Amino acid sequence: MSTETTYTDVNETHDEHDHGDHKPTGFLDRWLFTTNHKDIGTLYLIFSLTMFMTGGAMAMVIRAELFMPGLQLVEPDFFNQMTTMHALVMVFGAVMPAWVGFANWLVPMMIGAPDMALPRMNNWSFWILPFAFTMLLSTLFMDSGGPAAGWTMYPPLVLQTGTSFAFVVFAIHMMGVSSIMGSINIIATIFNMRAPGMTLLRMPMFVWTWLITAFLLIAVMPVLAGAVTMLLTDHFFATNFFNAAGGGDPVMFQHIFWFFGHPEVYILILPAFGVISEILPTFSRKPLFGYSSMVYATATIAFLSFIVWAHHMFTVGMPLQGELFFMYATMLISVPTGVKVFNWISTMWQGSMTFETPMLFAIGFVVLFTIGGLSGLMLAITAADFQYHDTYFVVAHFHYVLVPGSIFALMAATYYWLPKFTGNMYSEKWGKIHFWLSAISVNVLFFPQHYLGLAGMPRRIPDYSPQFADFNMISSIGGFAFGATQLIFVGVVWHCVFRSKVKATAMVWENPRGLEWTLESPPAYHSFTTPPEVTHNMVRHAE
Amino acid sequence: MNNDPQANELKRKRAQAVRTAWVLGFIAVAIFVTFIGSAIFGR
Numbered sequence: 312m313s314t315e316t317t318y319t320d321v322n323e324t325h326d327e328h329d330h331g332d333h334k335p336t337g338f339l340d341r342w343l344f345t346t347n348h349k350d351i352g353t354l355y356l357i358f359s360l361t362m363f364m365t366g367g368a369m370a371m372v373i374r375a376e377l378f379m380p381g382l383q384l385v386e387p388d389f390f391n392q393m394t395t396m397h398a399l400v401m402v403f404g405a406v407m408p409a410w411v412g413f414a415n416w417l418v419p420m421m422i423g424a425p426d427m428a429l430p431r432m433n434n435w436s437f438w439i440l441p442f443a444f445t446m447l448l449s450t451l452f453m454d455s456g457g458p459a460a461g462w463t464m465y466p467p468l469v470l471q472t473g474t475s476f477a478f479v480v481f482a483i484h485m486m487g488v489s490s491i492m493g494s495i496n497i498i499a500t501i502f503n504m505r506a507p508g509m510t511l512l513r514m515p516m517f518v519w520t521w522l523i524t525a526f527l528l529i530a531v532m533p534v535l536a537g538a539v540t541m542l543l544t545d546h547f548f549a550t551n552f553f554n555a556a557g558g559g560d561p562v563m564f565q566h567i568f569w570f571f572g573h574p575e576v577y578i579l580i581l582p583a584f585g586v587i588s589e590i591l592p593t594f595s596r597k598p599l600f601g602y603s604s605m606v607y608a609t610a611t612i613a614f615l616s617f618i619v620w621a622h623h624m625f626t627v628g629m630p631l632q633g634e635l636f637f638m639y640a641t642m643l644i645s646v647p648t649g650v651k652v653f654n655w656i657s658t659m660w661q662g663s664m665t666f667e668t669p670m671l672f673a674i675g676f677v678v679l680f681t682i683g684g685l686s687g688l689m690l691a692i693t694a695a696d697f698q699y700h701d702t703y704f705v706v707a708h709f710h711y712v713l714v715p716g717s718i719f720a721l722m723a724a725t726y727y728w729l730p731k732f733t734g735n736m737y738s739e740k741w742g743k744i745h746f747w748l749s750a751i752s753v754n755v756l757f758f759p760q761h762y763l764g765l766a767g768m769p770r771r772i773p774d775y776s777p778q779f780a781d782f783n784m785i786s787s788i789g790g791f792a793f794g795a796t797q798l799i800f801v802g803v804v805w806h807c808v809f810r811s812k813v814k815a816t817a818m819v820w821e822n823p824r825g826l827e828w829t830l831e832s833p834p835a836y837h838s839f840t841t842p843p844e845v846t847h848n849m850v851r852h853a854e
Numbered sequence: 855m856n857n858d859p860q861a862n863e864l865k866r867k868r869a870q871a872v873r874t875a876w877v878l879g880f881i882a883v884a885i886f887v888t889f890i891g892s893a894i895f896g897r
Contacts, residue, residue, distance in 0.1 A: 428867070540890060
């Protein structure tokens with residue numbers, strides 16, 4: 312008999328040994344006090360979807376106001392609160408918790424661990440979040456209103472926020488604590504809980520990208536915490552960190568903020584790279600092209616993300632040498648990113664491709680994220696950035712990276728793994744309708760914003776000159792369509808979880824690789840109580 | 855004493871994970887203190 316455990320052997324092994332379906336029975340025991348990685352993952356995903364709809368509603372207010380020139384619906388200050396809150400909610404409330412939710416569900420199952428390494432801390436990491444966001448959103452109902460200086464919170468403008476600013480800062484502190492604890496848990500799990508034979512270079516790409524993301528989070532969330540703490544003391548305790556009149560330097564805030572802020576962009580997108588690297592091979596029926604180069608490219612992107620921050624602030628008046636350094640360092644990121652894009656294309660090349668909904672979203676990601684990447688290269692050129700800075704071109708750029716980038720990858724991940732999580736198949740017809748309406752409307756929404764920016768329309772304003780009217784109207788129509796389309800997504804997920812009669816098999820798809828597919832659908836409440844023996848033929852990239 | 859080798863192995867892994875967590879937590883706090891400290895003393 313061969314000494315190698317085969318893929319099927321492992322599947323049988325776990326059906327045989329997993330008797331771990333002992334869920335707590337009470338509602339509070341199951342959800343409030345849970346230490347189970349699957350339940351905590353579900354909580355994160357529900358929270359993230361709620362925040363996605365909340366942040367989306369704010370985006371609808373913004374696009375409704377911008378539908379026509381002039382002030383129609385909201386006061387300018389409230390408009391600015393909407394742009395600020397939309398960003399904070401989407402970044403910290405929707406995208407980051409969604410990735411943590413998927414990490415909770417998938418990382419233990421992908422590395423053959425019974426749970427996260429620190430389950431009680433895992434519970435705490437999640438339950439901090441609803442309190443943080445309740446506090447943040449409550450500022451909208453306070454006398455002084457919510458924060459309105461943009462998510463970047465530049466002083467001195469942000470210091471004009473009233474007493475509600477203390478709530479904003481404390482909410483950000485809590486989000487940071489939650490993210491750091493979540494990251495520590497993920498790193499501790501990956502380093503210590505892998506099944507025998509699951510070497511680092513056998514780990515699935517989603518695990519690798521999350522490992523690197525977790526290190527980024529631990530490195531930069533304390534920097535954000537430091538920056539907002541200094542804002543807090545400047546506002547309430549008469550310090551002068553960023554107050555020029557007291558000998559402080561407002562530009563120093565920008566340096567500190569963007570030292571956090573640029574790696575934050577990669578925190579939002581690296582797990583997406585991992586998801587796409589899982590999905591494309593399955594539906595191309597080929598191994599991932601260039602697995603190890605994908606790992607090294609991810610690490611290189613993470614390293615470079617620490618040395619490019621000042622490209623967000625070319626116009627503050629840096630020395631020319633500094634501007635050139637940040638320009639070239641930024642352009643350098645296109646090399647490892649290009650490695651990834653070409654590897655994805657090579658993975659699909661001559662594959663037996665089929666176009667189920669996860670694959671459609673993954674291909675949409677590759678095409679549209681690349682557009683966002685290319686406009687990023689344009690912004691990296693210092694001289695050109697003086698024209699683009701603070702215009703809608705920047706808005707178009709980062710929304711191409713984050714919406715058809717991170718959000719499409721999240722949609723792809725949901726369609727790919729939801730049948731595994733729930734044991735039910737979603738409606739493929741409605742999934743495809745969701746994809747095509749999203750893909751069309753997201754371009755109608757964001758592509759015209761490139762032209763608006765190039766024509767000089769500034770960002771973060773509720774009113775604009777009449778020459779920008781046509782493109783704004785088109786963009787708003789795209790926005791309303793994209794917003795409405797996401798209701799389909801909610802419907803598809805709800806139907807899959809509660810109503811679907813089509814049961815998913817253990818594999819769900821045609822021969823996907825990875826340990827999670829060796830478990831039943833849905834997996835037992837406590838999976839891999841017996842660690843699997845992992846061999847090279849069980850990981851796709853080793854074929 | 856628990857003689858189940860699998861349970862013992864899991865316990866050992868969890869203990870190691872707690873050590874990893876302490877190191878990472880210390881790094882996070884050190885970064886926070888360094889940034890605020892350098893803003894105070896570095897000027």
